[in-house]
Amino acid sequence: MFVALGLLLGRGLQLDPQALPSAMVDQAFPQFSLTALGTDESLSREALLGAPALLNVWASWCPSCRVEHPYLQRIADLGVPLFGLNYKDRGEDALAWLGQLGNPYRLNIADVDGTLGLDLGVYGAPETYVLDAQGVIRYRHVGVVNEQVWTQTLQPLLLQLGWREN
Amino acid sequence: MLRWSALVVFVLWVQAAQAVIETYEFSDPAMRERYRVLSNELRCPKCQNQNIADSNAPIAQDLRAQLNEQLQSGKSNEEIVDYMVQRYGEFVLYRPRFSPTTAVLWLSPVLLLALAGLTLWSTVRRSRRAAGNSGLQDVERERLAKLLQERES
Structure with a gap:
């Protein structure tokens, strides 16, 4: 009896209570109509389609985003289509941030009010979504992307979806 | 006494002021109540x-x-809850809906209660049976009766 209880509670300690399965996995990326960061160019869901890609939710107010930024640059250098969702940020702050640290993103969606974030089920930056060529969400990673997350999760998933390193 | 109650009022007042984050105006009290209930049940x-x-x-x-x-x-209310669940999953509900994944959650209290009842019942029955049987055999019981009789006389 106590052994069983011990095993159950021991298992509970190993689980990460912060890890939430996204309700959006295997759902189509939501429709949106927002502008590209720093411009008036309007963007919609179609801009993300055509190839397996990563979509990274970031903001200049987010310290962990600064931590993962160099690694995102390395992933982008491998030829991964990396889209940015600038989440509840001020345009000028976000542009200054990219100017200072470099811009790994193919394009940045300016989600000033967090409406797309809400439709995506974002609950905090950074989050990284894996999309397939048809724009279906295949995976959500919450937190910093690092070597381990890339090699163990994101890269295998992208390869499986047909992405090839260039 | 007055000073104490003033202090209590002061402390409670400060906490209430902190709890209010932003306020929404509702002209309809029923809607205000729905807002209160839903914002308390959404996680x-x-x-x-x-x-x-x-x-x-x-x-x-x-x-x-x-x-x-x-x-x-x-x-x-259903539409709003559906909207939230669609984006954030069943997790956002403090009172999750009954589904195959939440069945364990909903049924385990009933099952545990039934198990407890069963354990209690069998324990009581066993102790009753033990009380009814003093562990003496017929021969011993006769001897005991005889001994008691001898002592009394």
Whole structure:
């Protein structure tokens, strides 16, 4: 009896209570109509389609985003289509941030009010979504992307979806 | 006494002031009540042991704004809850709906209670049976009766 209880509670300690399965996995990326960061160019869901890609939710107010930024640059250098969702940020702050640290993103969606974030089920930056060529969400990673997350999760998933390193 | 109660009032007042994050005006008391109930039953996805009513995380703030907006536009409770679950999963509900994944959650109290009842019943029955049987055999019982009789006489 106590052994069983011990095993159950021991298992509970190993689980990460912060890890939430996204309700959006295997759902189509939501429709949106927002502008590209720093411009008036309007963007919609179609801009993300055509190839397996990563979509990274970031903001200049987010310290962990600064931590993962160099690694995102390395992933982008491998030829991964990396889209940015600038989440509840001020345009000028976000542009200054990219100017200072470099811009790994193919394009940045300016989600000033967090409406797309809400439709995506974002609950905090950074989050990284894996999309397939048809724009279906295949995976959500919450937190910093690092070597381990890339090699163990994101890269295998992208390869499986047909992405090839260039 | 007056000083104490003044202190109590002061402390409570300060906490109440902290708890209010932003306020929404409702002309309809029924709608205000629905806002209160829903914001207490929806869970903040970021700060996981708080509902959206008492969390001041930005996401809870957004969800409260969304809740207010949807109530004002005449959405039903089901529609609002569906909207939240679609985005944040069953996790956002402090009172999850009954489904195959939540069946264990809903049924385990009943099962545990039944198990407890069964254990109690069998324990009581065993101890009753033990009380009825003193462990003496017929021969011994006769001897005991005889001994007691001898002592009395």
